[in-house]
Amino acid sequence: MDSSTNESEPSIVTYDKSNPFSAVLLKKFDLNGTGSAKETIHAEISLDGSGLDYEPGDALGVFAENAPDLIEAFLQESELDGQKVSHGDEIDLPILDVLKTRVDLRVVTKLVLSKYAKLSGHDDLLEKTADREWVSEYTWGRDWVDVLKDYPLTGCSASDFIGILRPLSPRLYSIASSLKAHPNEVHLTVASVRYEAFGRSKKGVCSTFIADMWDEGEKAPIYFHNNKNFKLPKDGSLPVIMVGPGTGIAPFRAFLEERAADGSSGKNWLFFGDQHAATDYLYQSDWETYQKNGVLDRVDLAFSRDQDFKIYVQDRLRENAKDIYAWLEEGAYFYVCGDASRMAKDVHQALHDIVAEQGGMNEDEAAAYVKALQKEKRYARDVY
Numbered sequence: 001m002d003s004s005t006n007e008s009e010p011s012i013v014t015y016d017k018s019n020p021f022s023a024v025l026l027k028k029f030d031l032n033g034t035g036s037a038k039e040t041i042h043a044e045i046s047l048d049g050s051g052l053d054y055e056p057g058d059a060l061g062v063f064a065e066n067a068p069d070l071i072e073a074f075l076q077e078s079e080l081d082g083q084k085v086s087h088g089d090e091i092d093l094p095i096l097d098v099l100k101t102r103v104d105l106r107v108v109t110k111l112v113l114s115k116y117a118k119l120s121g122h123d124d125l126l127e128k129t130a131d132r133e134w135v136s137e138y139t140w141g142r143d144w145v146d147v148l149k150d151y152p153l154t155g156c157s158a159s160d161f162i163g164i165l166r167p168l169s170p171r172l173y174s175i176a177s178s179l180k181a182h183p184n185e186v187h188l189t190v191a192s193v194r195y196e197a198f199g200r201s202k203k204g205v206c207s208t209f210i211a212d213m214w215d216e217g218e219k220a221p222i223y224f225h226n227n228k229n230f231k232l233p234k235d236g237s238l239p240v241i242m243v244g245p246g247t248g249i250a251p252f253r254a255f256l257e258e259r260a261a262d263g264s265s266g267k268n269w270l271f272f273g274d275q276h277a278a279t280d281y282l283y284q285s286d287w288e289t290y291q292k293n294g295v296l297d298r299v300d301l302a303f304s305r306d307q308d309f310k311i312y313v314q315d316r317l318r319e320n321a322k323d324i325y326a327w328l329e330e331g332a333y334f335y336v337c338g339d340a341s342r343m344a345k346d347v348h349q350a351l352h353d354i355v356a357e358q359g360g361m362n363e364d365e366a367a368a369y370v371k372a373l374q375k376e377k378r379y380a381r382d383v384y
């Protein structure tokens with residue numbers, strides 16, 4: 001017998017995106033107060049038995065299931081209820097199983113729409129799909145139930161139709177915890193996506209799976225996504241500035257837990273913003289405790305709707321231009337997390353303007369200063 005194989009040794013399983021770990025949800029609650037326009041779920045997930053670990057700055061991938069009401073509406077509109085389908089290499093699968101976890105019923109792309117038009121013989125739709133502008137306007141807020149209402153399913157098999165739909169992909173969430181503060185756990189901060197469109201209530205697949213369907217004590221598949229470009233400085237004595245409005249706060253909870261556990265001496269400055277202080281100040285008690293025990297040196301808040309005019313985190317940055325520049329000159333790391341479409345651009349512009357104004361630099365010099373920060377990984381963004 002080969003001495004290198006010992007049957008009594010347990011085999012080491014590595015979990016990743018293609019072999020996700022089935023993790024138990026320990027606890028979840030809404031971070032927003034009564035009367036808020038938002039719902040942001042704090043979720044605590046057990047890593048027990050996984051052998052997995054992560055670092056602050058990494059993200060967690062979650063594989064969701066489609067919501068039962070969406071599946072029901074889809075089956076009703078497609079008239080495919082009760083059918084067996086082939087999917088990938090598998091045959092004779094109950095359609096319900098395939099719709100639950102394997103296909104995206106929400107996202108309608110130009111490619112899939114034109115494939116559908118060809119399959120179902122909707123020549124008028126096929127013609128329209130050549131027009132990129134028409135497609136982007138038509139698909140905004142529409143899911144496959146809406147498409148089937150406008151262009152009913154005809155002329156193809158259930159398997160052919162299901163086969164063209166996009167696979168249901170996992171969603172990433174910035175990790176909101178440090179293993180040093182919560183051994184064997186990973187925490188998330190998830191904003192529920194809910195909106196009305198075309199006469200129906202619509203829900204983001206994964207955010208509302210976490211909010212509505214993943215019950216405490218139940219399992220769901222997860223994996224870790226390393227983000228080497230969004231890490232705390234190795235030297236704990238360096239200051240950090242963290243800009244994280246809304247769910248952008250998530251990795252900074254992880255950063256502060258880690259810095260507190262390490263006893264890092266570097267200064268910490270947090271910028272947070274949302275709609276209203278009374279209902280949307282996420283993790284308020286954590287920040288207050290950190291301020292009391294000296295972990296958090298400064299907190300600047302921007303609640304956009306608590307006064308007649310809007311205030312955002314970039315306004316708070318500009319108000320503190322002198323100190324921000326001083327911290328940067330001391331070697332501070334500057335982090336931004338959250339909305340990519342507007343916030344990150346506005347914060348980037350504010351940083352550039354602060355550097356130009358406080359450093360007495362022209363446009364090119366300020367741009368070079370900011371670029372150098374990025375190159376040294378002292379200006380890092382986790383935006384989506």
Ligand SMILES: Cc1cc2nc3c(=O)[nH]c(=O)nc-3n(C[C@H](O)[C@H](O)[C@H](O)COP(=O)(O)OP(=O)(O)OC[C@H]3O[C@@H](n4cnc5c(N)ncnc54)[C@H](O)[C@@H]3O)c2cc1C
Nearest residue numbers: 141171172173174189190191195204205206207247250384
């Ligand atoms: C690295 C990374 C980190 C992230 N971290 C976090 C995090 O910490 N917390 C967090 O909450 N999210 C985070 N996200 C975003 C997250 O991955 C998901 O994209 C988000 O939860 C939405 O996914 P969903 O499945 O719920 O919605 P989906 O089913 O993907 O639906 C979202 C889509 O719905 C449509 N839509 C939304 N609102 C409307 C509307 N009003 N009208 C019409 N259409 C609309 C848009 O097409 C939008 O793209 C992160 C993303 C990345 C890439």
